Amino acid sequence: MSIFGGHRVFQGFAGERGTPGRTIFPRDILASMGPRVERIDHIQIAAPEGCEAAAREFYGGILGMAEIEKPPALRARGGCWFQCGGQQVHIGVERDFRPAKKAHPAFVVADLDELRQALRARQIAVVDDFEMAPARRFYAEDPWGNRLEFVNGPT
Numbered sequence: 163m164s165i166f167g168g169h170r171v172f173q174g175f176a177g178e179r180g181t182p183g184r185t186i187f188p189r190d191i192l193a194s195m196g197p198r199v200e201r202i203d204h205i206q207i208a209a210p211e212g213c214e215a216a217a218r219e220f221y222g223g224i225l226g227m228a229e230i231e232k233p234p235a236l237r238a239r240g241g242c243w244f245q246c247g248g249q250q251v252h253i254g255v256e257r258d259f260r261p262a263k264k265a266h267p268a269f270v271v272a273d274l275d276e277l278r279q280a281l282r283a284r285q286i287a288v289v290d291d292f293e294m295a296p297a298r299r300f301y302a303e304d305p306w307g308n309r310l311e312f313v314n315g316p317t
Contacts, residue, residue: 201248201249202249203249203250204243204249204250204251204252205249205250205251205252205267206252206253206254207251207252207253207254207262207267207304207308208254208255208256208259208260208261208262208306208308209241209253209254209255209256209259209304209305209306209308210255210256210259210306211240211255211257211259212240213240213241213253213255213305213306214240214241214242214253216305216306217241217242217253217305218242219305220304220305221244221251221253221304222244224280224281224284225269225277227244227245227246227251228244228245229242229243229244229245230243230244230245230250231243239254239255240254240255241253241254241255246269247270251267259306261303261306261307261308261309262308262309263307263309264309265309266301266308266309266310266311267310267311268299268310268311268312268313269310269311269312269313270313270314270315271312271313271314271315272315274298274299274300274312274313274314274315277312278300278312281302286302286303287302287303288300288301288302289301289302291311297313297314298313298314299311299312299313299314300312
């Protein structure tokens with residue numbers, strides 16, 4: 163370590179030779195400390211007031227996520243929560259709701275074709291995306307117009 167502007171600057175691990183003139187960036191310091199974020203616990207998807215029935219039908223009925231109980235202190239806020247693998251999907255009520263058209267979660271699906279058919283059977287538009295071939299994926303919207311991505315799981 164050396165002192166630069168009153169801050170310690172990482173100069174490499176013991177036994178490493180520094181590179182003369184090499185600039186040390188804060189990201190290098192953080193990388194040397196190991197991972198800071200371990201995983202995603204949950205995502206929150208905004209929805210309008212009164213969304214619960216549609217959320218249960220879409221996220222529970224169509225996508226097959228199990229609904230989980232919200233903590234009592236949060237129930238009055240509306241919305242509902244679902245389990246998705248090791249993470250949770252929280253459908254949260256937003257008073258001045260506007261659907262997310264760019265930002266989106268990506269869900270891994272065991273059978274992409276089966277989900278595509280299930281969505282289309284309910285007149286939910288599906289937009290295939292072939293830009294990252296050979297990965298298979300498509301986009302759809304939830305009942306309130308939020309963009310969702312679905313990707314094929316490992317075969």
